[in-house]
Amino acid sequence: MTSEGLRSQTILVVGGGIGGMTTAVEAAEAGYDVILLEKSATLGGRVAQLSRYFPKLCHPTCGLEINFQRIKKNRRIKVMTMTSVAGVEGTRGDYSVTVTTTPRHVKANCTACGDCGRAAESMVPSPFNYGMDTVKAAYLPHEMAFPQFYVVDPSVVGTPEGEKIAAACKIGAVDLAAKPETFQLTVGAIVWATGWQPYDPAKITTYGHGRVPNVITNVEMERLAAHDGPTHGKILRPSDGKEPKKVALIQCAGSRDNNHLAYCSRICCLASMKHAAYLREQYADAEVDIYYIDIRAHDKLEAFYRKIKADPQVNWIKSKPSRIEVAEDGGPMVCGENTLTREIYAKSYDLVVLATGMQSSVKAGAPAAEMDDYGFVVPHDGSAGIGSAGVASGPLDVSMTVQSATAAALRAIQAVSGVRNASEVS
Numbered sequence: 001m002t003s004e005g006l007r008s009q010t011i012l013v014v015g016g017g018i019g020g021m022t023t024a025v026e027a028a029e030a031g032y033d034v035i036l037l038e039k040s041a042t043l044g045g046r047v048a049q050l051s052r053y054f055p056k057l058c059h060p061t062c063g064l065e066i067n068f069q070r071i072k073k074n075r076r077i078k079v080m081t082m083t084s085v086a087g088v089e090g091t092r093g094d095y096s097v098t099v100t101t102t103p104r105h106v107k108a109n110c111t112a113c114g115d116c117g118r119a120a121e122s123m124v125p126s127p128f129n130y131g132m133d134t135v136k137a138a139y140l141p142h143e144m145a146f147p148q149f150y151v152v153d154p155s156v157v158g159t160p161e162g163e164k165i166a167a168a169c170k171i172g173a174v175d176l177a178a179k180p181e182t183f184q185l186t187v188g189a190i191v192w193a194t195g196w197q198p199y200d201p202a203k204i205t206t207y208g209h210g211r212v213p214n215v216i217t218n219v220e221m222e223r224l225a226a227h228d229g230p231t232h233g234k235i236l237r238p239s240d241g242k243e244p245k246k247v248a249l250i251q252c253a254g255s256r257d258n259n260h261l262a263y264c265s266r267i268c269c270l271a272s273m274k275h276a277a278y279l280r281e282q283y284a285d286a287e288v289d290i291y292y293i294d295i296r297a298h299d300k301l302e303a304f305y306r307k308i309k310a311d312p313q314v315n316w317i318k319s320k321p322s323r324i325e326v327a328e329d330g331g332p333m334v335c336g337e338n339t340l341t342r343e344i345y346a347k348s349y350d351l352v353v354l355a356t357g358m359q360s361s362v363k364a365g366a367p368a369a370e371m372d373d374y375g376f377v378v379p380h381d382g383s384a385g386i387g388s389a390g391v392a393s394g395p396l397d398v399s400m401t402v403q404s405a406t407a408a409a410l411r412a413i414q415a416v417s418g419v420r421n422a423s424e425v426s
Helices: 018-029 061-073 115-119 160-168 218-225 268-282 299-309 398-417
Strands: 011-014 034-038 077-081 083-091 094-101 123-125 134-136 181-187 189-192 196-198 215-217 246-253 287-292 314-318 323-326 332-337 344-348 351-356 358-360 386-388
Touching (some): 011 018, 011 181, 018 061, 018 077, 215 218, 218 268, 218 351, 246 268, 268 299, 299 314, 386 398
Parallel strands (some): 011 189, 034 077, 246 287
Antiparallel strands (some): 094 181, 123 134, 332 344
């Protein structure tokens, strides 16, 4: 089969995280036009919110910057942020996709000078830091934001403060009159690269997130450890800013549990080991207890597990804690049974970190996407015209996401080229 009869060879990638960016640049550098949609204000996804990668504990900035540069230099890629898919009709080679945009109230001529931010007075929760701190109502999402445009929070639209923010911009880039828009795209193939969202810890009522002081999640821990996070990289207790010296890391918080997420999220054990390394790096006298069902360090990452396990101040407790209560000192107390020793424990900590799982960000009933029982996109071969990349298809770490995205790019190219297998792609 040839490309004859296919109306469009443009590839639509939905999601601008590391998986979506990789799919886009691989397809574009192979000579195909790509539209890259991202529902938030910037590209980078969850990776941009990490402090470091495992196992080498290197910072994610270099990997992101390389992809940003590849996107900037490739005219075949059209980036559309604050945009999501509302509907899909058609077949391979001729999809009509309805998309909607949410206004950022800043136009594309923004130079990120910061005048609007300095004029803003009110504070809003920081989306980038999971609401752990606040930012001005006119803000740059984060220091590596791409595109490098400010965002004006809709709460100030129609207020005197909004007018003050608009007046502060010398080039007229603030547009408070912008409205949501809906329009159509014609594409030949679609790749869902919508990534993941942390499982809501409030659903695990026995663990007290939001109720028991100093119980946080693994993604919040990443922001505490990040130099551009709410504490500028210093891991401190949210309740009082004190240094945590006794910390519990609880595995499978909502994962491998038929009441929550029935599957293993693959990365949680390794992420908690990384968090143990963060703590031990900052506090030489810190003691870390890791509560686990099983330790899962896939492939060559076993060496990282062995490295953390060799630390005498990191303790491993085989147990799924039953509950977290408020201790006499007002901090969190972890209660349960050690499944090896049968000891019943009730241990107080300065900080408890819940390793919440990875939940698909693809909404149930997403347009034209077939999903499995867990809400992840069912993979198809290149002839289908609709595929998935990265965590949209199931829990993956960063390196596996990049590999998945490269494969997704090839399948999309097959679809818009009208070929059946990789050997036919020239």
